[in-house]
Amino acid sequence: MLRCYQVAEFGKPLALSEKPLPQPKGREVLVRVEKCGVCHSDLHIWEGFFDLGGGKRVVAANGGAALPLTLGHEITGTVAATGPDATTVKAGQRKLVFPWIGCGTCPPCRDGNEHLCGGAQKSLGIFIDGGYASHVLVPDESYLLDIGSLDPALAATYACSGLTAYSALRKIGPLKPDHSLLIVGAGGVGLNGVALAKAMTGIAPIVADLDPAKREMALQLGAKEAIDPRADGALKTLLKATDGVMAAIDFAGSNSSFDFAYGALRKAGHLVTVGLLGGTATLPIGLHVMKSVRVSGSYVGSLVELKELLALAQQTALPPLPITAAPLGAAYESLVKLKAGQVVGRIVLEA
Template sequence: MRAWAVTELGKPLKEIELPTPEPQGDEVLLEVTHAGVCHSDLHIWEGEYDLGQRGKLRMTDRGVKLPLALGHEIVGRVVKWGPGAEGKGLEKGQIRLVFPWVGCGTCARCARGEENLCAVKSRSLGVYQNGGYATHVLSSHYKHLIPIDGLDPALAATYACSGVTVYSAIRKLMPMGAEEPIVVVGAGGLGLNAIAILKALGHKRICAVDIDATKLEAAKKQGATDTVLAGADTAKRIVEACGGPVLGIIDLVNGSKTAADAFDAMGKGGKLVQVGLFGGEMNIPLPLMPIRAITIQGSYVGSLPELHEVVKLAQDGKVPAIPITLEKMANADAALHRLKDGKVTGRTILVAG
């Protein structure tokens, strides 16, 4: 198979030939038709996370091996499967969305459908296994394949990361009243999907925050009721836009500045859900945590059951589509660099051919 892979950290992706996997056991081989370009791909390509004063967390220390085909937002066409998948309703040519956040498959968390939280062995596609920037991808289990009948496959691809990630974060904020403002920090692909899914769930007050006025305009079109252009006094602007300190914030950037601004904008009993991997560190005055009864919670992608729920919402026509730009797979490196340079509104989807 052909792959557009990281062969050297921080260097241009290269088109290389890799052995086409032969599915074993419960595995399924798919021909990739669509693959989203996600900001997490940039972190893997760069090879490290910024931990502030603690230094860097290097991807190679986490078990990432090169060469690696990036891409975890994948839609593909079923080609063949292992003997364990016989009789499970698979047919050649079926179009399926692939759940990428694969765990060990046998621990208690994996058994509960929480493979994204597996502490035994992560096998996530596009991170520890070759992902969607390729002609083929190997799904670890037939149960990870989700029908997307009635959906645009380019849009459906975004649900495997962008959609399920924000859905999982939103669930951590609930319950909240529909008129209670929820702040979404970051109006990129995740931010727009967060707005779309909040609307699908019936939420009416959504405040989008970003440093880019163009992305805030996209957030308005997506359904944000309020927008805040981030700057020196972002927390104050958030409080003013929301009519007071807020009880729910999802930080899809999660850098030192956004975390501090989010904390300062929180009201008593509020919750901050941190999703992004921009990096740095958060310094907070500890007495204010109990005095204001604030909760800070991390949220890492989402589970297989949550992805099924997102797809069902979309198939029911409740999730407004985010802007999608199609790009040929052969231009994967250019697409990744456009994202790095902040030149993408919504999501870029790589397509075969």
């Protein structure tokens, strides 16, 4: 039987459901879930709406997928069964699942950006059933990646929080030794960003977060400094100490986090916005021009980027993101904890 914890009604406790194991067809693969991370996007989908800021709400990231839906898109597991046309994976192999599955035919999909699909999306745990379950049916074997000797719980977090941080840092690229990098927001994704920053940009980041526990964790993961953005004169002090940062990543995405990160940029600086807290920004166009700054959005990442991240994680000793294990049966309680902001690092469910 397949056991899963599903959103049956938005905002209500997840419902345990049992159904017969699906039989993989074509190149589909049935994966026995070992680990599944609990992510902030799960919260948006569970609540059923996404806050755009300014009082505007839209239906969650999945455009209101039909319920019931099994959440969970940070999945590692072992191959349980393969469809008749699957040739590259074998039963028993441990794999990380790339969850950002697109239609395969729309313009972004044709460019290899399935995570930006504008067609009939099949992202696991977002549009179709995901990993808060004993098993997950993956639509194609090409979405299953080797994790080598990586810890399966840590590797699971690479499918979303790690990939999101990786893709944002990749947009920044290598920095010079005298440049500064600012990371705003040290939740699960932001901390993965802190852990990856040195290896990817050459610079230990300055981290801004409201929560002292998250600032402390950021320092442990290699941040050069961790500051409270709400402290008196925090932005002024930062500007004075750095002459403005060359790059900033806003992992929160609120009005205040955006303003702080944007305000910290030096001339020709680059802000990558990642967080989905739902703020609205007003840009001073003249200043934007005079400072020649850039603002880019970055949403999760591509299959190629996830492969690159797995290679990087195996070649480089990255500081490990703190992980709290929880049984699959505690999926709902884990969501509630995350909503309350009580999670430092990542909760990873064990199926």
